[in-house]
Amino acid sequence: xxxxxxxDMDGVIYRENQLIPGAxxxxxxxxxxxxxxxxxxxxxxxxxxxxxxxxxxxxxxxLSARHFYTSALNTADFLSESxxxxxxxxxxxxxxxxxxxxxxxxxxxxxxxxxxxxxxxATMERLAKAHECIERGAGLLATNPDNWCPISSEKTxxxxxxxxxxxxxxxxxxxxxxxxxxxxMFHRARRKLAELALSQLExxxxxxxxxxxxxRGAFEADMQSFLVLSGSTRIxxxxxxxxxxxxxxxxxxxxxxxVKTGVASDRLNSPAFGGPHRxxxxxxxxxxxxxxxxxxxxxxxxx
Numbered sequence: 001x002x003x004x005x006x007x008d009m010d011g012v013i014y015r016e017n018q019l020i021p022g023a024x025x026x027x028x029x030x031x032x033x034x035x036x037x038x039x040x041x042x043x044x045x046x047x048x049x050x051x052x053x054x055x056x057x058x059x060x061x062x063l064s065a066r067h068f069y070t071s072a073l074n075t076a077d078f079l080s081e082s083x084x085x086x087x088x089x090x091x092x093x094x095x096x097x098x099x100x101x102x103x104x105x106x107x108x109x110x111x112x113x114x115x116x117x118x119x120x121x122a123t124m125e126r127l128a129k130a131h132e133c134i135e136r137g138a139g140l141l142a143t144n145p146d147n148w149c150p151i152s153s154e155k156t157x158x159x160x161x162x163x164x165x166x167x168x169x170x171x172x173x174x175x176x177x178x179x180x181x182x183x184x185m186f187h188r189a190r191r192k193l194a195e196l197a198l199s200q201l202e203x204x205x206x207x208x209x210x211x212x213x214x215x216r217g218a219f220e221a222d223m224q225s226f227l228v229l230s231g232s233t234r235i236x237x238x239x240x241x242x243x244x245x246x247x248x249x250x251x252x253x254x255x256x257x258x259v260k261t262g263v264a265s266d267r268l269n270s271p272a273f274g275g276p277h278r279x280x281x282x283x284x285x286x287x288x289x290x291x292x293x294x295x296x297x298x299x300x301x302x303x
Contacts, residue, residue: 004036004193004201006186006223009051010150011209011231012252013039014058020230022253024060029259031062036197040189040206042144042179042213044072044118044160045093066196069189071143071160071179072096072118076103077188078178079141083113089133091126091163092118096143111136117164117175118143119157127166134171140164144179145213150232180208181217190221207252209233211241219243228252 007013013023030037039051046054048065055063072092076099079086087108090097096118100107115130115138122130134140146159164175179185190204205224208214209231218225220243227245229235230252238248249255258264 002036002197002199002201003203003205004038004197005030006038006040006189006193006204006206006218007252008180008206008208008210008214008231009039009041010043012207012228013055013060015231016151017058019058019060020251020253022251022256026252026256026259027060027063029256033259033262035259036193036201037067038189038193038196039068040180040185041068042071042146043149044070044075044096044099044143044179045120046070047095047098048073050095069192070095070099071185072099074185074188075116075118075141075143075178076100076105078184079103079105079114079116086113088112088114088116089130089138090116090118091120091122091130092116092143092160093120096120109133112138114139114141115167116141116143117167118160119149122163127163127170130167131170134167134173140167140171140173140175142175142177142179145177145181146179180213181220183217183221186217186221186223190223205246207255211238211243211245215241215245216243226255 012020014020048068048070051068052063052065072095075096079088080103087106088100089109089112090100090107096116109129112133115133142160142164144159145161147161147165148156149159150156161177164177168175193204194201203224205226206214206218207226207228209228211227211233215225215227224246227233227238227248228251229248230250235248238244
């Protein structure tokens with residue numbers, strides 16, 4: 001059975017600019033066996049070339065831009081497919097601007113068809129301009145639903161979802177959130193993975209560390225999903241969700257031998273879960289916000 005892998009990055013391959021133990025060996029096993037894989041990230045700020053350079057600095061060599069698919073690329077794909085010739089006003093950084101430019105989607109600060117929100121610092125001047133564009137009829141798109149993203153064990157940064165929520169509150173318009181867990185992200189990633197494989201894949205597996213995006217998106221896209229415990233999700237909180245991962249691993253290192261031999265291990269099946277456990281952090285994602293429900297502010301971060 002030919003299997004391809006979609007792989008989240010932060011919390012799966014690295015954490016706080018340090019490779020997770022065994023991650024490099026896992027990636028090298030994929031390349032050595034010719035196993036198709038694609039890194040899938042909600043971060044719209046970097047370009048695929050930026051991500052290849054970053055992994056090279058961290059110790060994973062030999063990757064190129066074709067191994068990465070970001071929410072910025074997904075947003076550009078969505079717009080070029082659903083509304084060719086549209087124009088946009090962008091709140092975001094280089095990765096998003098580059099992706100839109102490569103799809104010939106023009107910037108328009110007067111009457112854009114869409115306001116597109118990605119990662120990055122947004123000045124009040126540009127937020128006011130985006131607000132004005134939306135009031136004039138522009139649609140509101142966010143590259144991903146992340147309200148915040150971890151930088152280290154003690155620090156986070158605002159995400160695209162938080163900026164989109166600001167504009168939702170100021171305009172009364174609802175955003176459409178692309179990126180994980182949106183099915184369009186998984187649909188396009190599966191297609192890109194098949195192009196890399198040069199053949200039809202019998203099975204696609206999503207490897208991620210976040211139940212709300214990686215595992216939910218895979219479940220809704222009818223893919224298998226492997227949850228790794230090297231990132232943001234704790235084992236105690238997995239049972240809170242009605243959708244479940246196919247398997248739970250300590251890290252991607254658990255898969256290295258399996259990739260090399262092609263024989264699945266029978267010791268890595270998901271464990272049984274106990275009673276419900278609730279995280280004390282506020283909502284990280286904007287995926288289930290409706291017009292009658294305003295997002296609650298995230299409580300202060302605790303150690």
